[in-house]
Amino acid sequence: MKGLALASSVLLTAFLVGFFCQTECYRLTERSEDKTIFERAKIWIRHHPTQARELATMMTKMLKNEDDRLLYLSALDDVIVQPLDDSGGCVLCQLLIGLFKIALRQNEYPVVEQSLIEYCEFLLVAIDQRIQAKEICQGIIPLQAPHVARAVTTIPVPENVEVCEFINACLPSTDAYRLPHKRSAAPPAEAKKRQPTRAKEATKKRQRAAATPFAPNDTIRIVQLTDIHIEKDYATNSLTDCWMPVCCQAEKGPGNAGHYGSYQCNVPQRTMELFFQEVRAMAPDFVIFSGDIPPHTMWDETLESQLECTSILTNSLSSIIGGIPVYPCIGNHEMFPTNLFSVSLMPNATGVMLEEFARMWTPLAGFSAEEVATMEEAGYYTKLTGIGNLRIVAMNTLYMYTANFYNVMNHNDLISNGEVTRLKLKIAAILAQARDDGEKVIFVGHHVPGNGDFIATASHWYQELMVNFSDVVVLHVSGHTHSDEYRLFLDDEGNAASMVYVSPSIDIHGYKNPSMRVFYLDKTTYEVLDYEQYYFDVKAVGPGDTVPPPTIVRLYSAKEEYGLTDFSPNSWKDLLDRFRTDPVLLQTHRSHSNANSDDFASYACTGQCVEDYICRMLHSTYDGYEACSTPPTSPPTSGTTITWPIITEYRTTGPAAGRRARRLAREAYDSAAGVLRSPLLGSVMVFATIASVVAGSLVA
Numbered sequence: 001m002k003g004l005a006l007a008s009s010v011l012l013t014a015f016l017v018g019f020f021c022q023t024e025c026y027r028l029t030e031r032s033e034d035k036t037i038f039e040r041a042k043i044w045i046r047h048h049p050t051q052a053r054e055l056a057t058m059m060t061k062m063l064k065n066e067d068d069r070l071l072y073l074s075a076l077d078d079v080i081v082q083p084l085d086d087s088g089g090c091v092l093c094q095l096l097i098g099l100f101k102i103a104l105r106q107n108e109y110p111v112v113e114q115s116l117i118e119y120c121e122f123l124l125v126a127i128d129q130r131i132q133a134k135e136i137c138q139g140i141i142p143l144q145a146p147h148v149a150r151a152v153t154t155i156p157v158p159e160n161v162e163v164c165e166f167i168n169a170c171l172p173s174t175d176a177y178r179l180p181h182k183r184s185a186a187p188p189a190e191a192k193k194r195q196p197t198r199a200k201e202a203t204k205k206r207q208r209a210a211a212t213p214f215a216p217n218d219t220i221r222i223v224q225l226t227d228i229h230i231e232k233d234y235a236t237n238s239l240t241d242c243w244m245p246v247c248c249q250a251e252k253g254p255g256n257a258g259h260y261g262s263y264q265c266n267v268p269q270r271t272m273e274l275f276f277q278e279v280r281a282m283a284p285d286f287v288i289f290s291g292d293i294p295p296h297t298m299w300d301e302t303l304e305s306q307l308e309c310t311s312i313l314t315n316s317l318s319s320i321i322g323g324i325p326v327y328p329c330i331g332n333h334e335m336f337p338t339n340l341f342s343v344s345l346m347p348n349a350t351g352v353m354l355e356e357f358a359r360m361w362t363p364l365a366g367f368s369a370e371e372v373a374t375m376e377e378a379g380y381y382t383k384l385t386g387i388g389n390l391r392i393v394a395m396n397t398l399y400m401y402t403a404n405f406y407n408v409m410n411h412n413d414l415i416s417n418g419e420v421t422r423l424k425l426k427i428a429a430i431l432a433q434a435r436d437d438g439e440k441v442i443f444v445g446h447h448v449p450g451n452g453d454f455i456a457t458a459s460h461w462y463q464e465l466m467v468n469f470s471d472v473v474v475l476h477v478s479g480h481t482h483s484d485e486y487r488l489f490l491d492d493e494g495n496a497a498s499m500v501y502v503s504p505s506i507d508i509h510g511y512k513n514p515s516m517r518v519f520y521l522d523k524t525t526y527e528v529l530d531y532e533q534y535y536f537d538v539k540a541v542g543p544g545d546t547v548p549p550p551t552i553v554r555l556y557s558a559k560e561e562y563g564l565t566d567f568s569p570n571s572w573k574d575l576l577d578r579f580r581t582d583p584v585l586l587q588t589h590r591s592h593s594n595a596n597s598d599d600f601a602s603y604a605c606t607g608q609c610v611e612d613y614i615c616r617m618l619h620s621t622y623d624g625y626e627a628c629s630t631p632p633t634s635p636p637t638s639g640t641t642i643t644w645p646i647i648t649e650y651r652t653t654g655p656a657a658g659r660r661a662r663r664l665a666r667e668a669y670d671s672a673a674g675v676l677r678s679p680l681l682g683s684v685m686v687f688a689t690i691a692s693v694v695a696g697s698l699v700a
Contacts, residue, residue, distance in 0.1 A: 049080050056080065093169035109146075116141050130243040139299025143337045147405050165456070171623040172456050219529060220387060220521040222442075223279050226290040226479030227505035229333065230309050234268035236545040246296050246509055259545045261508040261538055263597070266295040269312065270549075275506055275516055276320040278534065278552045282518065286385060287317075287324055288392075290479040291331025291446035296509060298338045303349065306336040307356050314360045325386075326364040329394040330357065330379045331446040331480065332401055341398040342406035343378055344416045354379055378423050382430050389439040390474075390526055393430055397447035397478075399423060400458035407455065424461065431469040440526040441469075443476040448502055450487045450620040451480070459621040463489050466498040466620070470569075474526045475519065476500040482512050484533065484592045487620045488569055496569035500620070501531070504595050513538055513595035515555070528567040530559040535595040555596060561588065576614045586610065 056076035072095070079092050120137035164170040231248060239255035240247050240262045248257040248265030256262075260271045279287060294301065294309040317326055332339045334357070336349055343350050358367060358375040365371075371381040379396035398404050399411075399420050409415040434441050443466075449459040466473060466489040476498065482505035489498040504515040515535040522529055536550040558564065562585070564571050579586040583606075590605060590613070591598075605613060608629075615628035 053077065053080055090164060090170040093164035113141060113145055116145060128243070132242070132244050136244065136299050143298070143301070144340075144405075147337065147340050171626060218523065220390070220523055220526070221282070221284040222475075222519040222521065223282060223284045223287045224290060224477055224479075224503045224517040224519065225275065225279070225287060225506060226446075226503050227292040227331070227482050227507050228272050228313065229266040229292060229295050229505070229507035229509065230269055230272055230312060231266035231295045232269070232305075232309070232312070234265065236268075237543075240264045256543060258538065258541055258543065259547050260536075260541050260550055261514065263508055263511045263538060266297075266509050267507055267514065269316070271508075271514060272313070272506060273316055273320060274536075274549055275514065275552065276316055278516070279324070280321045284324065284518065285387060287321070287326040288442070288444055288477060289313075289326055289328040290444055290477055290503065291329050292333045292479065292505075292507075293331070294333045294338070296333070301336065301338065303336045303352070306334060306338075307353065310334060310357060310360055314364060317364055325366060326361075327383065327385075327392045327394065327444065328357075328361050328365065329444045329446055330396055330398065332398060332403065335398070339398075339401065339403040340406055341379070341396075341401075341404050342410050342416065342419070344419050345406055345409055351376075374426075378419065380423065380427070384439075385442075388523075388526075389437070391434055391439045391441050393427065393434075393441050393443050395427060395443065395445040396423065397445040397454075400449070400455050400462065401447050402453045402455055428465060431465070431472050435469065435472045439472070440474045441472050443473045443500075445476075445478045445500075447480050448478050448487060448500065449489075450616075450622055450625055452622050454622065456622055463620045466500075467491050470498040473498060475521065475528055477519075478502050479505065482507060482510060483594065484515070484589075486572060486617050488573055488618055489620050490618075490624075496573040499569040499572055504533070504535075504593070508538055511594060511597050513597045515595040516552075530557055530567070532557050533592065533595070537596065539598075556592060561592075573618070576618055579614055580610060586613070 056073060075095050079095070117137050120141060121133040124131045124133035124137065165172050231246070233249045233251075234257070235248060235250035236257055236259045237254060238248050238250050238257045239252040240257050241255070241264065242249075242252040244252070246264065246266050247255075248262055248268075257265060259268075260274070261267050293313050294306050332341075335341050335353060340346065341350050343354070354376045357379075358372045361367065361375075362372060365383070367375065367381065367383070371383055374381045379398065380394055382391060382393045384391050399407065401407070404410070407420075411420045413421055431441060447454055449462045454462075466476065470489070478500050479502065481502055483502065484504040485502045487500050487502065488496040489500075491497040501517075501519075503517045505512055506514045506516060508514055513535045515533055517531055517533055519531045520529045521527065533555040534552050535555045536552050541547055541550050559567075562575055564575065579589065586605060612629045615625050619625040619628055
């Protein structure tokens with residue numbers, strides 16, 4: 001069989017851990033969502049050395065040169081024998097990428113795609129014969145892989161270590177892409193003098209606000225909805241254990257799917273509308289929707305089906321909540337194919353979808369012609385809310401997302417006509433103008449900086465943006481992880497200058513209770529006074545299709561639950577410190593992560609688990625998180641390079657090639673790390689992605 005078969009097997013070996021980790025990582029108190037692909041692979045190898053060695057032997061047999069075969073078998077065996085080194089998967093990643101380059105040198109793309117499908121099916125069935133491998137593999141690979149191949153044919157074959165930086169296996173050694181737009185209101189020297197004064201004044205205001213009890217009706221009330229993932233074909237009493245990433249469709253057969261949702265499935269439309277009815281009863285000043293509408297059925301999607309989901313949501317909002325404004329941002333699942341976005345390079349997909357999004361959201365958001373134009377230009381907008389001088393800025397974080405394969409070209413100004421650079425400059429200019437005009441900003445994005453699926457160089461730019469405009473941004477919200485958490489933006493002295501609140505999802509898939517958030521802001525300063533989380537317990541809803549609608553109730557008030565004196569970023573930083581000495585408080589926060597679905601109930605968190613949990617929220621860059629959570633030293637940076645001749649033979653050189661390469665392979669990460677909320681499907685996607693990336697490079 002073609003050399004691609006070997007390459008496919010090699011990468012899938014690393015990514016099969018995505019399938020195992022949901023069941024095993026929690027049992028081993030290793031939070032799988034905190035791990036990169038190759039860290040997961042090392043966990044799997046550590047607990048399955050026999051199977052790992054068998055797979056390594058099978059892969060290396062496909063190499064035609066005996067010396068190559070022995071070298072790679074020996075190298076893979078070293079990884080199996082010593083899976084607990086501090087490389088963070090960097091060495092393993094470089095090894096596998098190098099092997100890919102050799103195995104794919106002489107294969108054209110159609111051969112690559114067909115081989116990917118065949119080996120995807122073979123290996124998924126090898127895991128468990130009940131997995132619906134044909135449906136998954138024959139659907140998802142033809143949709144995604146051609147775009148990867150197109151992306152990489154425009155660049156030279158990158159160095160292995162540079163590829164691995166983009167999937168966080170190897171961490172970048174420097175902060176690239178510094179903020180291109182500094183404070184405009186004053187030169188740097190003056191700005192440095194003014195910043196402590198602003199911070200002190202803001203702290204005093206927060207303390208005064210916290211010391212004075214507030215009446216919710218005397219505040220600005222904002223509802224945040226996120227990550228709905230409507231299952232249009234949801235069927236009550238259908239199969240929930242269908243051996244697909246998501247189930248609960250009539251075609252899968254009879255079962256016990258609940259009328260308002262089941263933990264193995266995306267949500268039915270009736271559950272979404274139940275929350276909309278609660279929003280109407282609350283009568284907030286406005287609603288923020290932070291992205292992701294379609295289901296996680298990436299193997300069975302079309303342009304029309306993706307747009308239909310947004311149409312269902314906007315029509316339901318319009319009919320249920322009436323005249324309450326709703327300000328959206330775009331998530332990765334809205335796109336077709338899912339995750340992929342480039343205005344300049346995908347005009348017949350991205351361009352069409354942006355036009356439709358602007359049209360469908362305009363009645364709810366009240367977009368002006370200028371705001372429609374920026375939505376169509378790059379999927380972002382800014383708008384005054386009509387409440388004093390409070391402004392919304394909706395950022396398109398798909399440009400920072402590792403699974404958007406087109407970012408390898410989007411971030412190349414010559415290829416994309418400066419698409420990403422232009423957006424960064426405009427967002428910074430909007431914030432600078434807001435400062436000049438005395439406005440305050442609510443910043444909305446879908447993806448979470450600091451996650452493994454947020455491009456590292458972009459997260460450093462993002463962090464600097466938030467630190468520089470911490471006096472302007474009064475509330476920053478996101479979704480994507482489906483969890484109740486937050487991230488801090490630290491300044492150069494380690495103080496928490498700003499933060500992003502991450503709200504849990506309405507989607508139930510992955511053992512999450514459906515949930516929404518209500519923020520309370522001071523009417524004068526616009527600072528956060530409190531937020532409340534609302535939910536219902538899926539387990540408490542009876543079986544069958546005649547059950548009464550569940551009641552959505554308040555789960556907690558952040559101010560009461562966590563004993564916050566104010567809502568400054570440093571108060572949330574202090575909360576992390578309290579987790580170390582108060583295990584009850586820590587467990588409370590962990591339980592709220594999944595809206596009290598009891599997913600964490602049987603998993604105690606002590607020792608390093610506590611530090612990992614704290615580090616996850618303390619840092620808004622993934623390399624910062626890794627350095628924080630990995631004692632005694634951080635994983636190797638890009639300076640850590642393995643130098644086997646067989647791997648270095650096909651390297652390219654030069655800073656331009658390196659910069660392009662760093663944007664390349666990182667885009668493969670998130671498919672297994674959480675975007676699909678399915679370890680199985682994530683494994684398949686990343687497997688397809690990296691194989692196609694290297695294949696496309698070599699074909700060109």
